[in-house]
Amino acid sequence: MDLEEKQLIKMQVRDGFIAGSPIVVGYLPIAIAYGVLAKQAGMTLMELTGMSLLVYAGAAQFMGAGMIGLGVSALEIIIATFVLNFRHFVMSLSFINQIKHYARKWKFGLSLGLTDETFSVSSIYKKQENQAYGYFFYGTIMLTSYLSWVLGSFLGGMLGDIIPQNLSQSMGVALYAMFIGLLIPSIRKYKRIAVISIAAMLINYIVSPYIGDGWGIVVGTVLGAFIGIFVLEEEKI
Amino acid sequence: MMIWVIIIGMALVTVIPRIIPAFIVDFIQFPDWVNKWLQAIPYAALGALIFPGIMTVIPDQPYIGVVAGIVAILLAWLRIHVIFVVLSAILTVFLLTI
Structure with a gap:
């Protein structure tokens, strides 16, 4: 690998780090709070950190730890997790379609790191997808987010609430x-996008009291994006 | 022991929906309207993730999340970098809850 290639990779990693930094700011306090809650629910430090390493899904982990504390059965917890996290399937389908031309190993690796937050950042930063070594950009976002989540959980479990309440x-x-900071620039560039987002908000708001937050986001996203088929013009997206 | 069974079960049902698309997109040629739908997903997802969730930042005072959200919208509209949008929203909630 020559110097120029190394330089390109370095740049993608640096840009990925900058793009992912708001996720780190968001994840650390939530992960610490999760660690504290999981400890209170009776999980050991190894179990609660292991859950972050293996499950890596914020809302589901809060729910899971809470249900473990209440003594809910394994099957119920696992089914509830599936329902809550199914939205990642829709997001992954959209993101993987965006990076369709990448090698299978990159698609696989990047999809492992997909969360609400990494999906949002990665799918708004579109220009990297066709740049040389763009996968290092997305990979850096996925990896820094993952590490901050795992580290934060560990800190919360070990030290308790280290951030003032x-x-x-x-x-x-x-x-x-x-999420707002990612969405607004897109709307500024192309106003019709607001129709999609506002429709998704309203749909989620209306349906989530009946079907729960997990399905509310799925239905809002799927139907909101359907409206996009009619309002977006091919050449402007 | 039971907790590890739960963790592994949760991990499987989370990771499988995440990775399936990585293996299927190569074999499916989506029609144009599906591609358009997939391109619209990020904007719909962002909408659904923002609202009504933002009202639960301070659960018994939903307006605080809304005010912080409006601050974020204004700053983002003025092309402020997303990291400062985030920090300003945090500061807004902090000041409103003192």
Whole structure:
């Protein structure tokens, strides 16, 4: 590998790190809170960190730890997790279709790291998909997010609540603000996108009280994007 | 022991839906409208992830999340980098909850 290639890879890794930094800011306090809760639910440090390493899904882990604490059966917990995380299938399908031309190993590796947050960042940063070594950009986003989640869980389980309560409560808005910060520039460029997002919001708001948060996001996303088929113009996306 | 069974079960039902697309997109040629639908998914997902979830930031005071969200919208509209949008929203909630 010559110097220029190394330089390109380095640049993609650096850009990935910058693009992923809001996820790290959002994940750390939530992961710490998860570690604290899981400890209180009676899980050992190894179990709660292991759950972050293997499951790597925030909301599902909060739910799982809570249900373990309540003594709910394994089967119920696993089914509830499936329902809550099924939205990642829809997101993965969209992201993998975006990077269709990548080698199978990259598609596989990147799909392993897919969460609400890594999906959102990766699918909004589209220009890297056709750049040389763009997969290093996406890979860096996936890896830094994963590591911050695992590290935060471990810290929470080991040290307890190390972030003052009112600060960690305030940091709960971080990921929502990141979603907004990703969405608005797209809408600014192409206003019709707002129709899709607002439709998805309203659909989720209307249906989630009946079918739960997990399915609410799935239905909102799937139907909201359907509206996109009619409002988006081919050449502008 | 039971906890590890739960963890592994949760891991499997989470990872399988995540990775299936990596193995199927090579074999399926989607019609145009499906491609368009898939391209619209990020914007729909962002909408569904933002609202109504943002109202639960401070569960008993839903307006605080909404105010922080409006601050984030304004700053993002002014082309402020996303990391500062995030920090400003955190600061907004912090100030409103003192």
